[in-house]
Amino acid sequence: MIIKVFYVSLTLLILSSCGHEGRLNIFQLEDDRKLGAQLNAYIESDSSGIIILDSVKYAVAYSHLNRVKNHILNSGKLKHRNDFEWKARIIHNDSILNAFATPGGYIYVYTGLIKYLDTEDQFAGVLAHEIAHADQRHSTAMLTKVYGITFLMNIILGNDSRMVSDLTQNLLSLSFSRGAEEDADKHSVIYLCTENSPYSSDGAAGFFEKMIKEEKRGNIPEFLSTHPNPPNRIAAIYKKAKELNCKSNPIDPLLYTEFKNSIP
Numbered sequence: 435m436i437i438k439v440f441y442v443s444l445t446l447l448i449l450s451s452c453g454h455e456g457r458l459n460i461f462q463l464e465d466d467r468k469l470g471a472q473l474n475a476y477i478e479s480d481s482s483g484i485i486i487l488d489s490v491k492y493a494v495a496y497s498h499l500n501r502v503k504n505h506i507l508n509s510g511k512l513k514h515r516n517d518f519e520w521k522a523r524i525i526h527n528d529s530i531l532n533a534f535a536t537p538g539g540y541i542y543v544y545t546g547l548i549k550y551l552d553t554e555d556q557f558a559g560v561l562a563h564e565i566a567h568a569d570q571r572h573s574t575a576m577l578t579k580v581y582g583i584t585f586l587m588n589i590i591l592g593n594d595s596r597m598v599s600d601l602t603q604n605l606l607s608l609s610f611s612r613g614a615e616e617d618a619d620k621h622s623v624i625y626l627c628t629e630n631s632p633y634s635s636d637g638a639a640g641f642f643e644k645m646i647k648e649e650k651r652g653n654i655p656e657f658l659s660t661h662p663n664p665p666n667r668i669a670a671i672y673k674k675a676k677e678l679n680c681k682s683n684p685i686d687p688l689l690y691t692e693f694k695n696s697i698p
Contacts, residue, residue, distance in 0.1 A: 460583060461537075461574045463517050468590050469574065470519065470538025473605070476598045477542070478523070485526040487545070487697065495524060498693035499543065502554065505632065506562050509625045512569045514539070522561075524548070526698060531645075534606065535564040537573045545697050551641060554690035559622050559637025559671075566621035572614040577601070580608060619671050627680035635680035639671040 461469075478486050489496045503522045507515055518539025528546040535541050541564050551557050567573055577586055581601070589597050610618070619638060626635040634640075646665070 460578065461571075461586070463514065465590055466537040466571060466574050467518065468538075469577075469586065470536045470540045470568075472589060472592075472598050473536045473602055474519075474521065474523075474538075474540045476602050481599070482602065487524040487526050489523075492524070492697065494696040495693065496522075498689065498696065499524060502558050502561055503541070503565070505628075506558065506565055506625045509628045511621075511625050511628075512565070514569050514571075518568060520565075524697065533560055533564050535568040535573060536605065537568065537571070537577070539565075539568045541565060541568070548697060549694055550644075551690075552644065553637070553640065553687065554632075554685055554693070555634045555637035556641040556644070557637070557690065557693075558626060558633040559635075559639070560641050562622035562625040563618045563638050565625065566618040567610065567614070570614075570617055570621060572610055572618065576608065576610055576614065577605075616667065616670060619667050620674050623671060623674040623678065623680070627675070627678045629681075631680070631682045632685035634675075634682050634684075635678065636671050636675040639668045639675075642668050642671075 476482050477484050487495065499522050503520070506512075507520055520539040520541070522541040522543065525542050525544045527544050528549060530544045530546045531550045533541070533543040533547055541561065543561070543564075547560065548557065551560070574586075585597065585601075589601060622638045623635045626633045626637065646668075
């Protein structure tokens with residue numbers, strides 16, 4: 435009888451934890467925070483093999499990154515603005531044109547992506563997209579689906595540190611569902627559509643257009659392997675921006691040039 439009650443309770447918990455579009459996420463906000471902190475500690479450790487730019491040595495680069503990040507966070511449109519860490523870090527790797535988010539608001543941007551983009555509008559669009567993955571809790575929903583509840587709970591409870599390493603390595607190549615990607619695209623527009631915004635709210639579309647040109651030349655950027663179906667997504671981003679009638683006051687283009695020049 436106890437076992438039966440347990441399974442009934444578990445079923446009810448799972449059903450009540452399905453977010454919009456049916457995403458399964460049984461974790462609480464505290465679990466997102468703990469998992470993100472553990473992944474971040476590993477990513478910033480020497481054993482990860484990932485090179486994080488020092489925030490003191492590269493203070494100018496981080497001031498630009500945080501300036502864009504804070505504009506998005508302070509848009510008033512985030513669900514979990516005050517719940518998560520919202521820590522952004524720069525990974526030194528010019529060969530990867532990508533960015534990713536982990537649970538709890540940890541955002542990582544590769545130097546390759548920063549150098550690749552043409553404008554701060556594009557960069558803001560990508561950053562807003564990654565922030566949306568964390569804010570809408572796509573990350574833990576996706577990880578639950580791929581790895582299962584037991585695996586992730588063991589990490590959160592600190593039962594096996596080796597799992598953190600395995601999860602981090604796999605996280606870099608995991609892709610979100612089409613629904614999650616479309617949701618992140620939509621929220622990237624929403625986050626950037628503020629009064630007197632310095633950014634065009636459809637900046638993510640400009641980034642994807644640049645990626646498609648690259649693909650047509652025979653190169654398939656890493657970002658497209660983990661963020662599929664760009665043509666339809668581009669149209670959806672422009673449609674959302676038009677729907678919201680977003681206006682912007684263009685930012686000084688030299689600021690992004692300064693950002694690019696401040697990284698090694």
